[in-house]
Amino acid sequence: MTELKQMGERALAAKYILAALSREKKDQALYAAAKALQENCQEILKENEKDLEEGRKNGMHPGMLDRLALNEKRIDAMAEGLCQIAQLEDPIGEIMETFTRPNGLVISKRRVPMGVVGIIYESRPNVTADAFGLCFKTGNAVILKGGKDALHSNAVIEKVLREALASEGITPDAISLIKDTDRSVTNAFMRMNGYVDVLIPRGGAGLIRAVVENATVPVIETGTGNCHIFVDEDADLTKAVNIIMNAKTQRISVCNACESLVVHDKIKEKLMPALAEALRTKNVEIRADERIMSILDGCIPATEEDFGKEYLDYILSVKTVDSVKEAIAHINKYNTGHSDAIITENEAHAQEFLNGVDSACVYVNASTRFTDGFEFGFGAEIGISTQKLHARGPMGLKELTTYKYTIRGNGQIRG
Amino acid sequence: MTELKQMGERALAAKYILAALSREKKDQALYAAAKALQENCQEILKENEKDLEEGRKNGMHPGMLDRLALNEKRIDAMAEGLCQIAQLEDPIGEIMETFTRPNGLVISKRRVPMGVVGIIYESRPNVTADAFGLCFKTGNAVILKGGKDALHSNAVIEKVLREALASEGITPDAISLIKDTDRSVTNAFMRMNGYVDVLIPRGGAGLIRAVVENATVPVIETGTGNCHIFVDEDADLTKAVNIIMNAKTQRISVCNACESLVVHDKIKEKLMPALAEALRTKNVEIRADERIMSILDGCIPATEEDFGKEYLDYILSVKTVDSVKEAIAHINKYNTGHSDAIITENEAHAQEFLNGVDSACVYVNASTRFTDGFEFGFGAEIGISTQKLHARGPMGLKELTTYKYTIRGNGQIRG
Numbered sequence: 001m002t003e004l005k006q007m008g009e010r011a012l013a014a015k016y017i018l019a020a021l022s023r024e025k026k027d028q029a030l031y032a033a034a035k036a037l038q039e040n041c042q043e044i045l046k047e048n049e050k051d052l053e054e055g056r057k058n059g060m061h062p063g064m065l066d067r068l069a070l071n072e073k074r075i076d077a078m079a080e081g082l083c084q085i086a087q088l089e090d091p092i093g094e095i096m097e098t099f100t101r102p103n104g105l106v107i108s109k110r111r112v113p114m115g116v117v118g119i120i121y122e123s124r125p126n127v128t129a130d131a132f133g134l135c136f137k138t139g140n141a142v143i144l145k146g147g148k149d150a151l152h153s154n155a156v157i158e159k160v161l162r163e164a165l166a167s168e169g170i171t172p173d174a175i176s177l178i179k180d181t182d183r184s185v186t187n188a189f190m191r192m193n194g195y196v197d198v199l200i201p202r203g204g205a206g207l208i209r210a211v212v213e214n215a216t217v218p219v220i221e222t223g224t225g226n227c228h229i230f231v232d233e234d235a236d237l238t239k240a241v242n243i244i245m246n247a248k249t250q251r252i253s254v255c256n257a258c259e260s261l262v263v264h265d266k267i268k269e270k271l272m273p274a275l276a277e278a279l280r281t282k283n284v285e286i287r288a289d290e291r292i293m294s295i296l297d298g299c300i301p302a303t304e305e306d307f308g309k310e311y312l313d314y315i316l317s318v319k320t321v322d323s324v325k326e327a328i329a330h331i332n333k334y335n336t337g338h339s340d341a342i343i344t345e346n347e348a349h350a351q352e353f354l355n356g357v358d359s360a361c362v363y364v365n366a367s368t369r370f371t372d373g374f375e376f377g378f379g380a381e382i383g384i385s386t387q388k389l390h391a392r393g394p395m396g397l398k399e400l401t402t403y404k405y406t407i408r409g410n411g412q413i414r415g
Numbered sequence: 416m417t418e419l420k421q422m423g424e425r426a427l428a429a430k431y432i433l434a435a436l437s438r439e440k441k442d443q444a445l446y447a448a449a450k451a452l453q454e455n456c457q458e459i460l461k462e463n464e465k466d467l468e469e470g471r472k473n474g475m476h477p478g479m480l481d482r483l484a485l486n487e488k489r490i491d492a493m494a495e496g497l498c499q500i501a502q503l504e505d506p507i508g509e510i511m512e513t514f515t516r517p518n519g520l521v522i523s524k525r526r527v528p529m530g531v532v533g534i535i536y537e538s539r540p541n542v543t544a545d546a547f548g549l550c551f552k553t554g555n556a557v558i559l560k561g562g563k564d565a566l567h568s569n570a571v572i573e574k575v576l577r578e579a580l581a582s583e584g585i586t587p588d589a590i591s592l593i594k595d596t597d598r599s600v601t602n603a604f605m606r607m608n609g610y611v612d613v614l615i616p617r618g619g620a621g622l623i624r625a626v627v628e629n630a631t632v633p634v635i636e637t638g639t640g641n642c643h644i645f646v647d648e649d650a651d652l653t654k655a656v657n658i659i660m661n662a663k664t665q666r667i668s669v670c671n672a673c674e675s676l677v678v679h680d681k682i683k684e685k686l687m688p689a690l691a692e693a694l695r696t697k698n699v700e701i702r703a704d705e706r707i708m709s710i711l712d713g714c715i716p717a718t719e720e721d722f723g724k725e726y727l728d729y730i731l732s733v734k735t736v737d738s739v740k741e742a743i744a745h746i747n748k749y750n751t752g753h754s755d756a757i758i759t760e761n762e763a764h765a766q767e768f769l770n771g772v773d774s775a776c777v778y779v780n781a782s783t784r785f786t787d788g789f790e791f792g793f794g795a796e797i798g799i800s801t802q803k804l805h806a807r808g809p810m811g812l813k814e815l816t817t818y819k820y821t822i823r824g825n826g827q828i829r830g
Contacts, residue, residue: 239826389817393820403807406779410781
């Protein structure tokens with residue numbers, strides 16, 4: 001625990017230095033870090049192999065092993081990620097607003113780093129480099145807590161990045177990795193008020209819940225997505241089928257995949273047979289309510305629990321409604337505030353849906369899969385916020401910043 | 416606890432209605448609420464008297480009794496507050512940004528209410544009306560948990576406001592007051608994820624800490640202020656004395672009052688005698704470090720603890736430093752991220768201070784007492800945020816909102 005506190009002290013000292021770095025200096029360090037990853041490729045792979053060996057020994061699921069595995073191409077991609085971040089605009093120092101008060105005080109709202117960002121993540125080791133790059137570009141120090149499964153990989157990446165920073169004359173404490181895998185250390189990390197300004201968990205629903213439950217440091221909840229698509233009575237059926245197929249099956253394990261379909265009663269008989277046939281080609285299981293069951297063979301009855309579930313699998317729940325209003329109410333009840341879509345050619349219905357659905361991203365006639373920092377044109381992404389405080393939806397560089405007011409006077413006092 | 420959950424369900428239902436109200440409808444209801452407070456003045460005073468009687472019986476401190484007491488003038492002021500909020504611009508619905516992606520998706524960032532705002536506050540009953548007004552104007556439902564000491568007063572104000580809303584055809588669940596004073600209910604309130612979108616504690620350091628420690632709902636920390644004034648070697652001494660006197664003594668019990676003075680060694684002998692004399696006229700106790708003690712009689716030696724303390728009293732700690740850099744480091748170590756000022760005629764020093772001090776509001780040559788929603792021209796204030804997430808410094812109407820992305824396509828799917 002003393003070690004964690006010392007890490008906190010060092011990050012605290014580093015944040016003041018990082019906040020003052022010029023864009024040029026930061027970009028130069030990012031390029032140096034990218035080069036260092038490539039130059040140390042063999043050492044990184046050697047350490048990664050230790051994690052993989054451990055994983056195989058412990059019977060890790062092949063999908064998980066794949067997420068954990070690095071190779072030259074993946075290390076190049078990590079390096080390329082850092083170079084791309086270097087090319088992005090630096091948001092720090094932007095004057096967001098300036099106003100003069102009647103008493104002559106000149107108040108400016110200036111964009112500044114958060115300070116120390118904490119990130120808790122699961123087994124993909126590329127997050128180590130990626131999260132460092134985004135935090136560093138925005139003048140933040142980052143403290144990382146990766147999964148136990150990827151400890152060797154994360155540690156060597158941290159070491160390479162720290163050395164690269166030092167060789168550029170920048171404090172290596174811009175990045176620190178917590179290597180103690182004891183749960184009590186993780187819990188203490190979540191309660192480092194005064195050291196950590198914001199905590200961003202990246203991972204599955206269980207991880208997010210644990211952080212929300214235990215943290216006293218401000219948290220940005222990310223990435224749990226029970227995304228809905230509502231097919232309105234006035235939908236274009238071709239669009240509907242294409243969008244649903246894309247949102248459900250293009251990549252099943254991601255938070256912006258569609259998990260639940262809501263269908264207007266008046267269109268169910270036109271839509272469902274064609275859709276079910278398309279879904280069958282991808283082996284998608286349909287869990288439907290009674291009204292759908294009555295017109296479609298081969299479905300499984302949906303339970304209440306199905307409507308609230310993020311499957312991350314080839315499964316789709318289907319609910320029938322009689323109006324846009326009922327669709328909105330159903331979605332607001334079961335969604336996770338991530339992304340929901342309406343398929344309709346009716347402008348009034350589209351407006352009603354955009355106004356009524358309470359989620360970060362509300363779509364008309366497009367796939368929910370577009371909820372993504374790159375697809376939004378932010379050039380980067382640290383996560384998808386599903387809370388309302390601070391940031392909502394895809395979080396890029398700006399979302400890793402805050403502001404401060406600077407106020408200039410000439411002796412003003414309050415009357 | 417079932418009662419609390421039911422209150423949550425009603426607020427949840429109300430938030431969708433409130434989010435859709437026009438500015439006109441909201442302003443009309445605010446005027447009606449103001450009128451109702453004045454019309455029910457006698458009933459409110461009668462209930463307030465019950466709280467005061469209880470307070471006197473329990474030996475409540477006279478200052479606290481004064482904060483608790485209502486009279487016709489104070490009720491008029493509450494009503495006037497609601498009318499003023501009605502006159503402010505409605506931030507809801509503002510399109511903050513719109514951009515078109517290469518694939519034709521049109522993405523708009525639209526300002527929307529938070530949803531359900533929770534507020535936990537101490538004994539001033541005017542907060543009940545005030546917090547309702549700010550949340551209502553921004554389309555939020557509010558759930559209030561006031562202090563036990565003010566229960567009768569808060570309950571009658573809530574009743575009057577709910578009746579006024581109902582008479583305007585608006586759901587009274589726009590405001591709910593938790594009347595169960597059991598601590599377990601307050602704790603459950605702090606953990607109403609899925610019902611409450613943000614929790615704002617308003618009160619002393621103990622209350623804020625309890626909320627930060629216990630809440631799982633996102634919190635905005637407010638109002639703990641250990642504000643510093645640094646008198647640089649190049650300060651104008653008249654400005655310095657005036658500003659320090661104002662910040663320390665104009666109102667001692669507020670979060671933007673000055674608690675700690677940092678003095679450049681080279682100016683201490685010119686500044687301190689004149690300042691000490693002025694402070695003596697207001698009976699301000701000086702707790703100073705050794706270097707100040709050696710040149711000034713009648714001080715008390717400052718301990719380490721003094722530098723970190725929010726006195727809210729006629730006490731001022733004084734620390735000597737040898738440079739702007741050392742002043743910044745001292746302030747960043749001991750401040751609460753609220754407001755800090757430099758007094759200097761040296762532009763380079765001013766810049767260094769503005770850049771280096773990590774607080775919500777950083778001043779040059781002005782009193783820290785200006786950190787206030789009204790003084791900043793926001794027209795209202797729900798609190799002063801001392802955290803970096805979401806909002807920093809004075810929070811007005813905009814800070815009670817979030818945004819959502821609306822995305823319009825014509826069949827786009829992700830490749």
